[in-house]
Amino acid sequence: xxxxxxxxxxxxxxxxxxxxxxxxxxxxxxxxxxxxxxxxxxxxxxxxxxxxxxxxxxxxxxxxxxxxxxxxxxxxxxxxxxxxxxxxxxxxxxxxxxxxxxxxxxxxxxxxxxxxxxxxxxxxxxxxxxxxxxxxxxxxxxxxxxxxxxxxxxxxxxxxxxxxxxxxxxxxxxxxxxxxxxxxxxxxxxxxxxxxxxxxxxxxxxxxxxxxxxxxxxxxxxxxxxxxxxxxxxxxxxxxxxxxxxxxxxxxxxxxxxxxxxxxxxxxxxxxxxxxxxxxxxxxxxxxxxxxxxxxxxxxxxxxxxxxxxxxxxxxxxxxxxxxxxxxxxxxxxxxxxxxxxxxxxxxxxxxxxxxxxxxxxxxxxxxxxxxxxxxxxxxxxxxxxxxxxxxxxxxxxxxxxxxxxxxxxxxx
Amino acid sequence: xxxxxxxxxxxxxxxxxxxxxxxxxxxxxxxxxxxxxxxxxxxxxxxxxxxxxxxxxxxxxxxxxxxxxxxxxxxxxxxxxxxxxxxxxxxxxxxxxxxxxxxxxxxxxxxxxxxxxxxxxxxxxxxxxxxxxxxxxxxxxxxxxxxxxxxxxxxxxxxxxxxxxxxxxxxxxxxxxxxxxxxxxxxxxxxxxxxxxxxxxxxxxxxxxxxxxxxxxxxxxxxxxxxxxxxxxxxxxxxxxxxxxxxxxxxxxxxxxxxxxxxxxxxxxxxxxxxxxxxxxxxxxxxxxxxxxxxxxxxxxxxxxxxxxxxxxxxxxxxxxxxxxxxxxxxxxxxxxxxxxxxxxxxxxxxxxxxxxxxxxxxxxxxxxxxxxxxxxxxxxxxxxxxxxxxxxxxxxxxxxxxxxxxxxxxxx
Numbered sequence: 001x002x003x004x005x006x007x008x009x010x011x012x013x014x015x016x017x018x019x020x021x022x023x024x025x026x027x028x029x030x031x032x033x034x035x036x037x038x039x040x041x042x043x044x045x046x047x048x049x050x051x052x053x054x055x056x057x058x059x060x061x062x063x064x065x066x067x068x069x070x071x072x073x074x075x076x077x078x079x080x081x082x083x084x085x086x087x088x089x090x091x092x093x094x095x096x097x098x099x100x101x102x103x104x105x106x107x108x109x110x111x112x113x114x115x116x117x118x119x120x121x122x123x124x125x126x127x128x129x130x131x132x133x134x135x136x137x138x139x140x141x142x143x144x145x146x147x148x149x150x151x152x153x154x155x156x157x158x159x160x161x162x163x164x165x166x167x168x169x170x171x172x173x174x175x176x177x178x179x180x181x182x183x184x185x186x187x188x189x190x191x192x193x194x195x196x197x198x199x200x201x202x203x204x205x206x207x208x209x210x211x212x213x214x215x216x217x218x219x220x221x222x223x224x225x226x227x228x229x230x231x232x233x234x235x236x237x238x239x240x241x242x243x244x245x246x247x248x249x250x251x252x253x254x255x256x257x258x259x260x261x262x263x264x265x266x267x268x269x270x271x272x273x274x275x276x277x278x279x280x281x282x283x284x285x286x287x288x289x290x291x292x293x294x295x296x297x298x299x300x301x302x303x304x305x306x307x308x309x310x311x312x313x314x315x316x317x318x319x320x321x322x323x324x325x326x327x328x329x330x331x332x333x334x335x336x337x338x339x340x341x342x343x344x345x346x347x348x349x350x351x352x353x354x355x356x357x358x359x360x361x362x363x364x365x366x367x368x369x370x371x372x373x374x375x376x377x378x379x380x381x382x383x384x385x386x387x388x389x390x391x392x393x394x395x396x397x398x399x400x401x402x403x404x405x406x407x408x409x410x411x412x413x
Numbered sequence: 414x415x416x417x418x419x420x421x422x423x424x425x426x427x428x429x430x431x432x433x434x435x436x437x438x439x440x441x442x443x444x445x446x447x448x449x450x451x452x453x454x455x456x457x458x459x460x461x462x463x464x465x466x467x468x469x470x471x472x473x474x475x476x477x478x479x480x481x482x483x484x485x486x487x488x489x490x491x492x493x494x495x496x497x498x499x500x501x502x503x504x505x506x507x508x509x510x511x512x513x514x515x516x517x518x519x520x521x522x523x524x525x526x527x528x529x530x531x532x533x534x535x536x537x538x539x540x541x542x543x544x545x546x547x548x549x550x551x552x553x554x555x556x557x558x559x560x561x562x563x564x565x566x567x568x569x570x571x572x573x574x575x576x577x578x579x580x581x582x583x584x585x586x587x588x589x590x591x592x593x594x595x596x597x598x599x600x601x602x603x604x605x606x607x608x609x610x611x612x613x614x615x616x617x618x619x620x621x622x623x624x625x626x627x628x629x630x631x632x633x634x635x636x637x638x639x640x641x642x643x644x645x646x647x648x649x650x651x652x653x654x655x656x657x658x659x660x661x662x663x664x665x666x667x668x669x670x671x672x673x674x675x676x677x678x679x680x681x682x683x684x685x686x687x688x689x690x691x692x693x694x695x696x697x698x699x700x701x702x703x704x705x706x707x708x709x710x711x712x713x714x715x716x717x718x719x720x721x722x723x724x725x726x727x728x729x730x731x732x733x734x735x736x737x738x739x740x741x742x743x744x745x746x747x748x749x750x751x752x753x754x755x756x757x758x759x760x761x762x763x764x765x766x767x768x769x770x771x772x773x774x775x776x777x778x779x780x781x782x783x784x785x786x787x788x789x790x791x792x793x794x795x796x797x798x799x800x801x802x803x804x805x806x807x808x809x810x811x812x813x814x815x816x817x818x819x820x821x822x823x824x825x826x
Contacts, residue, residue, distance in 0.1 A: 011624050013449045014592060015440030016633060016668070020431045022454070027428030036426045037461070039454035041435070044622070048450070071603050072623050073612060114603055133603070152625060154802065179427060190527055190546070193485050209457070210485050211424050212565060220429060255429070275716075281702025282695035285716045289694025292770055292803055300722035302715060303688070303698040309713035309756065313726065343722065357705055389567065390705060 001034045001173040004060045006052055007041045008067035008077050009151055021066045021156055028160045032168035033175050034062055044068055049080035053146075061144050064164065067151030069134040071113045081148055082121050085139060089119040092126050095135040102133050124148075127163045131155045138163065177224050178231040180239055183256060184249040185216030185403050192217050195246050202241045206234055214392050215258070215399040216249075248412055251403065258402045259287040265409055266297040266347075273405070274343030275301035276314050276335040278326065279353035279369055283398040299343045304335070314338035327352050327364055332381035336372030348374040349401050353386075355393045369397045373404050414447045414586045417473045419465055420454045421480035421490050422564055434479045434569055441573045445581035446588050447475055457481055462493035466559075474557050477577065480564030482547040484526045494561055495534050498552060502532040505539050508548040515546050537561075540576045544568045551576065590637050591644040593652055596669060597662040598629030598816050605630050608659050615654045619647055627805050628671070628812040629662075661825055664816065671815045672700040678822055679710040679760075686818070687756035688714035689727050689748040691739065692766035692782055696811040712756045717748070727751035740765050740777055745794035749785030761787040762814050766799075768806045782810045786817050 005025045011017040019041060026036040040056065042048040049068070056063055068077030082088060096118035103110040117133040120126050127136030127147070132155040139146040147164045149156040184192060189212045196202060203221075211218040221238045225231040243250060252261040266273060275284050275298075285301035288294050302313045307326055310316040316334040324330040332352050340348025353369030360366035366388050372381040382404060386396040407413075418438045424430040432454060439449040453469065455461040462481070469476055481490030495501060509531035516523040530546040533539050540549030540560070545568040552559040560577045562569045597605060602625045609615060616634075624631040634651045638644040656663060665674045679686060688697050688711075698714035701707050715726045720739055723729040729747040737743045745765050753761025766782030773779035779801050785794040795817060799809040820826075 007452075009622075010620070010635070011622055011633060012436070013439055013452065014443045014590075014633075014635070015436040015438070015449070016592075016594065016631075017624060018431060018433045018436045019452070023425070023428040023431045025428070026426055030427045036428070037456065039420075039426065039432070039452075041452035043450065070623065070625075072606050074620070074622050108604075111603065111607060113606065154805065177427075179429075181429065190484050190524070191521075193526065194524060199486060207423070207487070209422075209424055209487050210483065211430060218429075220424060220427075222423070222427070277695075277698075280699075281707075281711075282690075282698025282714055282716065285690075285695025286693075286699045286807075289716075289718065289768075290804060290807070292768075294694075295718050298694075299719050300715065300717050300726060301695055302713065302726070303695065303702075304713050305702065305708050306712050312755075313713060313715070342725075355702075355705075391703060392567070394699075394703070 001061045002059070003029050003034045003036045003062035003064065004038045004040060004056045005036060006056060006063060006065045007039070007151070008044065008049060008065060009041075010043045010074070012041045012067075013043050021151065021153055024153070024157055025064045025066065025160060028165045029062065029064065029168070030177055032165060033173045033177055034168060035177065044074050044076050046076045046080045046083065049077060050084050053080070053084045057144060057146070063146045065146070065148045066156050069136070069148070069150045071117055071133065077148060078121070081137065085121060085123065087122045090122045092118050092120045092135060094128060095120060095126060098128055098135070099133045127159045129155050130158050130162070136163070138167070175224060175226065176228050176231045177222070178228075178235055180221045180235045181254050182219040182221070182239065182242055182250055183216060183252040183258070184219065184246060185251060185258065185399060187217065187246070187249045189217050192219075192246060192249070196242060197245060203238055204234065206238050208238075214395045218255070251406055257287070257290075258399060258406065260291050262402050262406055263288070263291040263294055263297065265406065267293070269409065271347060272297050272299050272345040273347045273349065274299045274339045274345040276339035276348065276350040277301060277303050278305060278310070278335070278351055279355045280351045280394050280398045280401070281305065281355075283394050284349070284351065284401055287398055287402070299345045302339055310335065313342075315342065325364065327354055327368060327370060329370055329381045329383070332370035332372035333374070333379050336374035336381070337379045340374045346375060347405060349405055351397050351401055353393065353397060355390045356388055357390060367393055369393065369400075371397065371401045371404055373408055375408070414474045415472070416442050416447045416449045416475035416477065417451045417453060417469045418449060419469060419476060419478045420452070420564070421457065421462060421478060422454075423456045423487070425454045426456050434564065434566055437566070437570055438477045438479065438573060441578045442475065442477065442581070443590055445578060446586045446590055447581060448590065457487050457489050459489045459493045459496065462490060463497050466493070466497045470557060470559070476559045478559070478561045479569050482549070482561070482563045484530055484546065490561060491534065494550065498534060498536065500535045503535045505531050505533045505548060507541060508533060508539060511541055511548070512546045540572045542568050543571050543575070549576070551580070588637060588639065589641050589644045590635070591641075591648055593634045593648045594667050595632040595634070595652065595655055595663055596629060596665040596671070597632065597659065598664060598671065598812060600630065600659070600662045602630050605632075605659060605662070609655060610658060616651055617647065619651050621651075627808045631668070664819055670700070670703075671812060671819065673704050675815050675819055676701070676704045676707055676710065678819065680706070682822065684760060685710050685712050685758040686760045686762065687712045687752045687758040689752035689761065689763040690714060690716050691718060691723070691748070691764055692768045693764045693807050693811045693814070694718065694768075696807050697762070697764065697814055700811055700815070712758045715752055723748065726755075728755065738777065740767055740781060740783060742783055742794045742796070745783035745785035746787070746792050749787035749794070750792045753787045759788060760818060762818055764810050764814055766806065766810060768803045769801055770803060780806055782806065782813075784810065784814045784817055786821055788821070
């Protein structure tokens, strides 16, 4: 079974909004054994939507549409769908109940505009919207399937998870696609490629993709097999081969973030951590606290942007800052040790650097970052250069700080 | 002139990577007066790439491709391009110099794999890559234009900015597309729609899109005119009309983030700010420090996840926490006032809430957040409910905290 994902919205075509919905839908279809072969984005234009439906449905078995179902005048997907399927609108009582329930939460009466969201194309299965007022539609015609969902990401996601994905799990498609992703950090793509050696030998016909990002390179192994067991056996063999070649750089699997891996390691070891951030400005704490349950090991962070705050909140001696500068080995170490002692945690980490675009000098260029680590046995700092883009410097520094903790815990040099 | 953006990569089709490149390219083309009518994503598959090139070039005047130019075995765009244009590869000396320069930075000798990146299709203009080893290509054939760029975002962005966008500025296309985006927060989409009243009157033929996000609803006005002056006059009239209807909720224009607007307001008023975060876990500080120059007004943040840290680092009385709970009006106010006094800043803000998915109770459900504000004249806290998704609770709470400061500074109730 082949699928296309169709996103609808002028805001996508002028580049104002990044299409994150297509990736989410593709992941769910892929997991159900349906190969997504194409993604298409068209504008809020009834004719363009109808034309795309005609072409795509002739080439694919499954279409998932997202966007253009809202209450305002620029939402044209519903009328395009009616035209394409040659049908009209009828009131769906359950959707109307839902509109009233959602609007009631906001403590105002529903408007006519709100209630009109409950009109749906005749002849579709209605996908109720647990998070918003616009219902979705699911058409099954001559062995082909068309799901139409809102563009608001969490509304679409709930519909994929509660209706569309389960439908294809109940009606399986006869082939199994499985992937395994191995997460690495601290090594550039071409060096990782070399490190792996002869790929034909390693892969036995599986596919391997290199996916570089500011936080590291992901390796994705893909296999397509008749059954689950064969697919899983092959994935496992290839993964073991890769691990033998690049163990040091691998921190996790399956799009697991480093902060999740580290959270598990800290929990298992019953260790606590505190953070002192200067150039990363709160991003390390933000990442750590994205993990549910982080309150069990994350005690506090001090975001010490001013020198004064480094002295007052972290007990860094002003003399150190005056002698070596705020961006230095000595200050990074003093920050890491300071936050560890003040918070009474097992581990303290710190960042101090020049995120840019201003503030650099020949000796201390934009992108220079010192990362400090302190536990009861050792306090050290490592020097990095993370380039010249402010946000990327913050992202790479935050990742390197978390990775430094992982490597110290595992005694990897 | 009509354009299509073509992204290439299996990682996109299985949903592992979100296609942010297409939006960036579209924005640049749109600014040059070129309407992007379609975005397409296909896999790392030579035949699929060639077929898409055939179809797209028959329907559009400009194609921008991104992805599949890397050094590894799964990069097939270069060979597909050679096949499509019926050409072969030649060595580009400048690209080779560049490969050697980039690799040298890493303090290792270049490999054969690295140097092969300097082979380019015969007959194209070569787009040198200032950030990576893979050059891009630019073909001009019979009034049509095909740009081929790497998939690594910052490499592609530099090529769009230095080569592709300037080319179309030097060869203008005879129509002007202009947009104006108005940023709102604190009002849901359908209420904002009602607030604006009769749109036909307001718009005079311009288009208006409602773009909801966790941080607020953006309103995008679009006009297509013969010349710049007419376009700008119409945009201005429509913007003024919208401002009359919804002034209170408008914090900025043109995808300006609230933290940028607030940074400017604090700088103009010579005010400083400090932050005490519990449930947002560093996200407010991360946002504030994304703004270059924030060190002039941002003094420090205390991320006080534990009760102990609220008492020690923020001087919140333990008795308050025991009586009212950490998530309460009283503790939010004490945190905001505490961080303001400790940091010696003009303003202190705070968040305390239940980000979930665990930790909720009937009285204090997941999503409940108290946001505190303190300056020398007043200390107050506002209660919100931000739903049940951990990351979204953090994002909405961080935005609401920044918005609270903006409204207090402007005395908007």
